[in-house]
Amino acid sequence: MTEETPGFEEKPDVPSGATSDDAEPAAAPAEGAAPAxxxxxxxxxxxxAQLDQVRTALGERTADLQRLQAEYxxxxxxxxxxxxxxxEIAVANLLTELLPVLDDIGRAREHGELLGGFKSVAxxxxxxxxxxxLQQFGKEGEPFxxxxxxxxxxxxxxxxxxxxxxxxxxxxxRIGERTIRPARVAVAEPQPGAAPAKAEEGSEAGDDKDDSPEKG
Structure with missing residues (x-):
């Protein structure tokens, strides 16, 4: 009768070169798991999708910025x-108030009264x-x-x-293209029924040709 040494248990035989992991069966993949x-x-x-959202938001903000820049x-x-x-309105109002003074200066100059210190100030x-x-306009002989x-x-x-x-x-x-006071003038029109001067000259030239003796 064989006696067993107490405290020792028999272990299954493991082939040489094999590890303990080889002895255990591989764990089966969990049911329902998606492939990698x-x-x-x-x-x-x-x-x-997130990138598309960011691009859309960026486009909207860029459009808002461009619109604000255009409005500014x-x-x-x-x-x-x-x-x-x-x-221009303020300058025109100021110069309009000075026009009577400029008119007085012009009349004094015409009468030879613009002398001494008054001339320098004027x-x-x-x-x-x-x-x-301020620009002055209005000349004799110009068309009305x-x-x-x-x-x-x-x-x-x-x-x-x-x-x-x-x-x-x-x-x-005037100031630029804006007239602040029209020129006040005396006008003359052609005599009623009078023929234009050029037409009269042309008719006179024709009469001279008719009156000239014909060459034989």
Whole structure:
């Protein structure tokens, strides 16, 4: 009868070169688990969707910024235009108040009374007005233009072919293209029924040819 040594148990025989892991059966994959390739595709799809959302938001913010920039540029142009308009109106109002003084200076110059210190002051005032953009207009002999001339006297003259300014009673003034006072003038029109001078000259030349003797 064989006696067993107490405290020792028999172990199954393990082939040489085999590890303990080989002795245990491999764990079976969990039921229902998705393959690794499908998980990567799902993750990539999620990242792509997030990227599309970011791009959409970026496009919207860029459009908002461009719209705000355009509105700001329009606002600046409008403010600048209004500022220039207000300045022109203020200058025009100031110079309009000075026109009677400039008229007095002009009359004094015509009568030879612009002398001494008064002459220096008058010339300085005219220089300042010119720097502010004030321009005088109105000359004798120029055609009458109702947009810049105001006819105070009217007559007929045989030596004019159209309504003409024959005397400047009060000069006109403008600032740029804006007329602040029309030139007040005396005008002359052609005599009623009078033929134009060129037509008369042409008819006289024709009469001379008719009266000339024919060459035999």
């Amino acid at each position: 390739g499908d998980a990567n595709d799902a993750q990539l799809a999620g990242l792509t 540029q329009n606002y600046r142009r409008r403010v600048e235009r209004d500022r220039v308009t207000v300045k 010339e300085s005032l005219e220089t300042v007005a010119a720097k502010l953009g 233009d109702p947009t810049i001339h105001e006819a105070l006297m009217h007559s007929y003259a045989p030596d004019v072919t159209e309504t003409t300014c024959v005397a400047i009673l009060q000069p006109g003034y």
